[in-house]
Amino acid sequence: MPRPTVRDVAKAAGVSLATVDRVLNGRNGVRSTTQARVLAAMKKLDYERDIMAANLSKQREYRLAFVLPTGSNTFMREIEAEVEQLRKTFERARVRLQIITAPAFDGRALAETLDRLDPCEIDGVALVATDAPEITAAIEKLRANGINVVTLVSDLPTSPREHFVGIDNVVAGRTAAGLLGRFCSGRRGSVAVVAGSMMLRDHAERRSGFDQVMRDEYPQLNVLETIEGYDEADRVEDLLSAHLRQHRDVVGIYSIGAGNRGVARTVPRMDLSPRPFVVVHELTKYARAELLSGVFDAVINQDVGHEIRSAVRVLTALIDGRPIVKAQERIRVEIFMRYNLP
Amino acid sequence: MPRPTVRDVAKAAGVSLATVDRVLNGRNGVRSTTQARVLAAMKKLDYERDIMAANLSKQREYRLAFVLPTGSNTFMREIEAEVEQLRKTFERARVRLQIITAPAFDGRALAETLDRLDPCEIDGVALVATDAPEITAAIEKLRANGINVVTLVSDLPTSPREHFVGIDNVVAGRTAAGLLGRFCSGRRGSVAVVAGSMMLRDHAERRSGFDQVMRDEYPQLNVLETIEGYDEADRVEDLLSAHLRQHRDVVGIYSIGAGNRGVARTVPRMDLSPRPFVVVHELTKYARAELLSGVFDAVINQDVGHEIRSAVRVLTALIDGRPIVKAQERIRVEIFMRYNLP
DNA sequence: TCCGATCTGATGTACGTACCTCATACTGAA
DNA sequence: TTCAGTATGAGGTACGTACATCAGATCGGA
Numbered sequence: 001m002p003r004p005t006v007r008d009v010a011k012a013a014g015v016s017l018a019t020v021d022r023v024l025n026g027r028n029g030v031r032s033t034t035q036a037r038v039l040a041a042m043k044k045l046d047y048e049r050d051i052m053a054a055n056l057s058k059q060r061e062y063r064l065a066f067v068l069p070t071g072s073n074t075f076m077r078e079i080e081a082e083v084e085q086l087r088k089t090f091e092r093a094r095v096r097l098q099i100i101t102a103p104a105f106d107g108r109a110l111a112e113t114l115d116r117l118d119p120c121e122i123d124g125v126a127l128v129a130t131d132a133p134e135i136t137a138a139i140e141k142l143r144a145n146g147i148n149v150v151t152l153v154s155d156l157p158t159s160p161r162e163h164f165v166g167i168d169n170v171v172a173g174r175t176a177a178g179l180l181g182r183f184c185s186g187r188r189g190s191v192a193v194v195a196g197s198m199m200l201r202d203h204a205e206r207r208s209g210f211d212q213v214m215r216d217e218y219p220q221l222n223v224l225e226t227i228e229g230y231d232e233a234d235r236v237e238d239l240l241s242a243h244l245r246q247h248r249d250v251v252g253i254y255s256i257g258a259g260n261r262g263v264a265r266t267v268p269r270m271d272l273s274p275r276p277f278v279v280v281h282e283l284t285k286y287a288r289a290e291l292l293s294g295v296f297d298a299v300i301n302q303d304v305g306h307e308i309r310s311a312v313r314v315l316t317a318l319i320d321g322r323p324i325v326k327a328q329e330r331i332r333v334e335i336f337m338r339y340n341l342p
Numbered sequence: 343m344p345r346p347t348v349r350d351v352a353k354a355a356g357v358s359l360a361t362v363d364r365v366l367n368g369r370n371g372v373r374s375t376t377q378a379r380v381l382a383a384m385k386k387l388d389y390e391r392d393i394m395a396a397n398l399s400k401q402r403e404y405r406l407a408f409v410l411p412t413g414s415n416t417f418m419r420e421i422e423a424e425v426e427q428l429r430k431t432f433e434r435a436r437v438r439l440q441i442i443t444a445p446a447f448d449g450r451a452l453a454e455t456l457d458r459l460d461p462c463e464i465d466g467v468a469l470v471a472t473d474a475p476e477i478t479a480a481i482e483k484l485r486a487n488g489i490n491v492v493t494l495v496s497d498l499p500t501s502p503r504e505h506f507v508g509i510d511n512v513v514a515g516r517t518a519a520g521l522l523g524r525f526c527s528g529r530r531g532s533v534a535v536v537a538g539s540m541m542l543r544d545h546a547e548r549r550s551g552f553d554q555v556m557r558d559e560y561p562q563l564n565v566l567e568t569i570e571g572y573d574e575a576d577r578v579e580d581l582l583s584a585h586l587r588q589h590r591d592v593v594g595i596y597s598i599g600a601g602n603r604g605v606a607r608t609v610p611r612m613d614l615s616p617r618p619f620v621v622v623h624e625l626t627k628y629a630r631a632e633l634l635s636g637v638f639d640a641v642i643n644q645d646v647g648h649e650i651r652s653a654v655r656v657l658t659a660l661i662d663g664r665p666i667v668k669a670q671e672r673i674r675v676e677i678f679m680r681y682n683l684p
Numbered sequence: 685t686c687c688g689a690t691c692t693g694a695t696g697t698a699c700g701t702a703c704c705t706c707a708t709a710c711t712g713a714a
Numbered sequence: 715t716t717c718a719g720t721a722t723g724a725g726g727t728a729c730g731t732a733c734a735t736c737a738g739a740t741c742g743g744a
Contacts, residue, residue, distance in 0.1 A: 053730035339516035395700035
C-alpha cells in the first residue's frame with residue numbers, strides 16, 4: 001500500500017486529474033459539489049500532497065530573512081555566525097537565508113527596517129522583537145503583504161506573528177532562581193540582578209519568573225532591584241561595583257542577559273567572601289570561559305543552532321501551508337555547569 | 343544562479359548525460375580519465391545531487407528498525423511510544439519505522455534478534471546496545487549485509503556501529519555530581535548510588551563521571567558502593583532501605599537509571615532528617631511527579647523525541663551516503679528541576 | 685431551444701534524477 | 715586489419731506534482 005497520489009484521488013472521486021489539481025491548488029472553475037466529492041475522496045484515501053515532488057515541480061525557493069540587532073552583543077553575533085554557517089546546508093533544501101541588521105534598543109529603526117522588506121524578494125521573516133507598538137504595526141504590514149513572520153529569542157505576543165522561536169523566558173527565570181536558591185542553601189543575604197534593559201520582553205519575563213520562585217521558596221534571600229546595563233560592559237561594571245559596595249551581604253548574582261562580560265570583570269575584583277554564586281544566561285564564549293574559571297556557577301542557555309533550524313522549519317511549513325510539529329519546535333531551557341560543557 | 347544539475351555537469355565535462363549518470367551512480371563502463379573529467383566538472387560547479395528529486399525518481403523507501411529491550415522500564419516504553427507517535431510524520435518522508443523488542447539484560451537474546459533481521463526488509467537499525475561480545479559480532483554481521491547501524495542511548499564503541507545517538511554519559515555523571523555537590527554544600531556525609539546494572543555501559547559511564555567530580559571537588563562527601571536494582575522497584579526498595587539504615591549520614595542520592603520508582607518509594611518512608619537531595623536520570627512521568635512533589639531535586643534527561651529524530655536523520659543520511667551534520671546530532675544533557683518542567 | 689458562461693476532461697510539458705535500451709565510436713590485441 | 719570488448723552518446727520512460735491549453739460537457743436564463 002504505497003501512499004496515494006493525485007491519480008488515486010481522481011479515480012476515487014470520479015473526476016479527472018485536472019479537476020483534482022484545481023481543487024488542490026485552489027484554482028477556480030470547480031463546482032462546489034464536485035469540490036466536495038474531491039475533498040471527500042482525499043480524506044477517504046488519507047491523501048497527502050508529496051511536498052518533495054511538489055517543490056520539485058514548482059521550483060520553489062524559500063527566501064527567508066533573519067532580522068537581528070546590531071552591536072556588540074555576543075549572543076546576537078553568535079546567531080549571525082550560526083546562520084552563516086548553516087546557509088550552505090539549507091541551500092540544498094532550496095532555502096536561501098539573508099541576514100539583516102537593525103540598531104539595537106531602537107524600536108523605530110527596527111520598524112523601518114521591517115517596512116523596507118520587499119514582499120517580492122522575501123517569503124518569510126524571523127526577527128528579534130522589541131516590545132514597541134511600531135513593531136506590531138510593522139509585523140501586521142508584513143503579514144498583509146503575504147510574508148510569514150516568526151519572532152526569535154524575544155517574543156511580541158500582541159503582534160500577529162505566527163510563531164515564537166525561543167525559550168519560555170518566565171520558566172528560564174524560575175530555573176535561575178531554583179539553581180541560585182539551592183546553591184545558596186543555608187546562607188542568607190541579598191541577590192543582585194543585572195539585565196540589558198527591561199524594555200526587552202525576554203529580560204522582563206526572566207526577572208518576573210525569577211522573582212516568583214525567590215519570593216515563594218527562598219524568602220531568606222533578599223532580591224535587589226535590577227541593574228540595567230544596556231549591553232555595555234563598562235556601565236555594568238560601574239553600576240554593579242557600586243551596588244556590591246552598598247550591599248555587603250550579596251550571596252548570589254543573576255545576570256539576565258547582555259551583561260556577562262561586565263559581571264565577569266566585576267566579581268573577582270571585589271574580592272567578596274564568601275564568593276557569591278553566579279547564574280547567567282547564554283553560553284557565549286565568554287560565559288564558557290568564566291564557567292571554567294569558576295566565576296560563573298551555571299549558565300542557562302538556548303541553543304542557537306536549534307533555534308535557527310526551528311525558525312527555518314516553521315517558516316517553510318507556514319509558507320507551504322503545512323502543519324507545525326509543536327513538540328519538535330519547543331526550544332529547551334538548557335543548564336550548563338562546568339561539568340557538562342559541550 | 344540556480345543550483346547546477348546533471349545537465350550542467352555533462353556540458354561542463356563535455357560528456358553526455360548518460361556518462362554523468364554512470365559516474366554518479368557508480369555504474370561501470372566509464373574510463374577512468376573520463377570519470378576524472380566528470381568529477382572535476384562536478385567539483386568546479388559545486389554540484390550536489392538533488393536528494394529530493396533523486397528519491398522521487400528512485401521511489402526510495404527507508405525501512406528502519408528500532409531494537410529496544412522489553413520489560414517495564416518506563417524510559418524504554420516512552421521511546422517506544424514516541425516512535426509510534428512519530429511514525430506518521432516520518433512516512434511523509436518515505437521513512438518506515440518498525441519496533442522490535444528483545445529481552446533486557448540478555449546479550450545473547452539481543453544478538454539473536456539482530457541476527458534474525460532480514461537485509462531484504464531493513465535498510466537501517468538503531469539499537470540499545472548492551473556491552474557483550476556477541477552484540478559486536480551481530481553488528482558486524484549486519485554491516486556486512488549492507489545494513490546501517492547506529493546505537494541508541496547506550497553505546498558499544500568497540501563495534502562497527504557507524505554512530506551513537508545519545509548523551510555523553512560520563513558528562514551526565516559529572517553533571518549529576520556537580521548538582522548534588524552544590525546542593526549539599528556545607529553538609530558532610532554519604533551519598534548513595536542506585537543503578538540498573540553495571541553491565542549497561544551507560545550506567546557504568548555515569549558512575550565513572552560521577553566519581554570523578556565527587557573525588558576531585560567534594561571530598562567531604564563519601565560516595566557509597568553502587569546498588570544494582572535490575573529495573574525492579576521492589577529490589578531497589580529493599581536494598582536502598584537497608585543501605586540507608588546502615589548509613590545514617592546519607593545527605594544525597596544519585597539514581598543512575600532504571601530505579602527511580604524504587605527510590606521515590608523508599609525516600610519518603612525513611613523519614614530522614616535533613617531530607618537528602620536526590621538527583622535522578624530520565625524525565626519519565628514518575629520522575630516528573632516526584633520532582634513536583636519535592637522528593638527529587640533534579641532530573642538529568644535526554645530528549646527522546648530528539649534522539650529518535652536524530653537516529654532517523656543519521657540512518658537516512660548513511661543510507662544515502664550523505665554527510666552527517668555533527669552539531670545537529672549532538673544530544674544534550676538536559677537538567678530539569680520543578681521550575682523548568684516542560 | 686439556443687446562447688454564453690461556467691465547469692470539466694484530455695493531454696502535454698516541466699522539474700531533476702534514475703535507469704533502461706540501442707546504436708555507434710573507440711580501444712587493444714591477435 | 716579485423717574483431718571482440720569496452721566506452722560513450724542519444725533517447726526514452728518514470729517518479730508525483732504544477733501548470734497551461736483547448737475541446738467538450740453542462741448549466742442557467744432568455
